[in-house]
Amino acid sequence: MHPTAAEIVRHHDSTRPDTDALVPGQRQEPYEIRLVEHDPAWAGEAQRVVAHVRALLGDRALEVHHVGSTSVPGLPAKPILDLDLVVDDPADEQAYLPDLVAGGFVHRIREPWWHEHRLLVWRGSTPRTTLHVFGPGCPEVVRHLMFRDRLRERAEVRERYAAAKREAAASTNASGGTGMDYNRVKEPVVRALYDEMFREHGLLT
Structure with missing residues (x-):
């Protein structure tokens, strides 16, 4: 199974307020967006977490990838590892969530519309x-x-993205915003970089 080109190039526009996504008992609070220079140790730590997830889920973990800014050497990042986990059906939470929670994970967000x-x-x-x-x-x-x-x-793409991240962090911190606000501020640059990438791959004309 592979997504179509149209599905890959489509930018998602959420029609739901952020608070709808929080699971009961979880809250979104303002916090300082802190960017740090890349740490080479992140790659090894991410692989340790990948192994932890695979140990918890076994073959139910169809794919586990280290993504996001911490996966890119030379790029400043919030010191948070981002992993993408692919399971057979994310909506079937009982098939994977209990084991992840038992392994120390906390379920914070549910977005069935995305x-x-x-x-x-x-x-x-x-x-x-x-x-x-x-x-x-x-x-x-x-x-x-x-x-x-x-x-x-x-390198030139990293530099443009790094500049957008720094500007978004400064703006969000000045306004007392959240991580969602930070993402929204840098979104125009991110989408422009994605579209350039898609055109180069022949997915967008």
């Missing part, structure tokens, strides 16, 4: 880990991997 995305947080790593759960053939996983690899390969 590829059945679930988000969990684990503080058993240094830095902490955010685990994004998607299903087979999810276009978001393909997008994450394509963007990660492009950032690794292209």
Whole structure:
């Protein structure tokens, strides 16, 4: 199963307020967006978390990938590891959530309107880990991997993205915003970089 080109290039626009995504008992609070220079130790720590997730789920973990800014050498990042986990059906939470929770993960976000995305947080790593759960053939996983690899390969793209991240962090911190606000501020640059990537791959004209 593989997403179509149209699915891959489509930018998601959520029609739900952020608070709808929080699972009961979880709260979104303002916090300082802290960017740090890349730490080479992140790659090894991410692999340790990947192994932890695979040990918890066995063959139910169809794919586990280190994505996001901490996966890109030379790119400043919030010190948070991002992993994409692919399971057979993210909506079937009983098939995987109890084992992840038993392994120290906390379920924070549920977004059935966005590829059945679930988000969990684990503080058993240094830095902490955010685990994004998607299903087979999810276009978001393909997008994450394509963007990660492009950032690794292209210094000029890393520089443009780094500048956008720093500007978004400064703006969000000045306004007392959240991580969602930080993402929204840098979103125009991120989408422009994605579209350039898609055109180069022949997915967008």
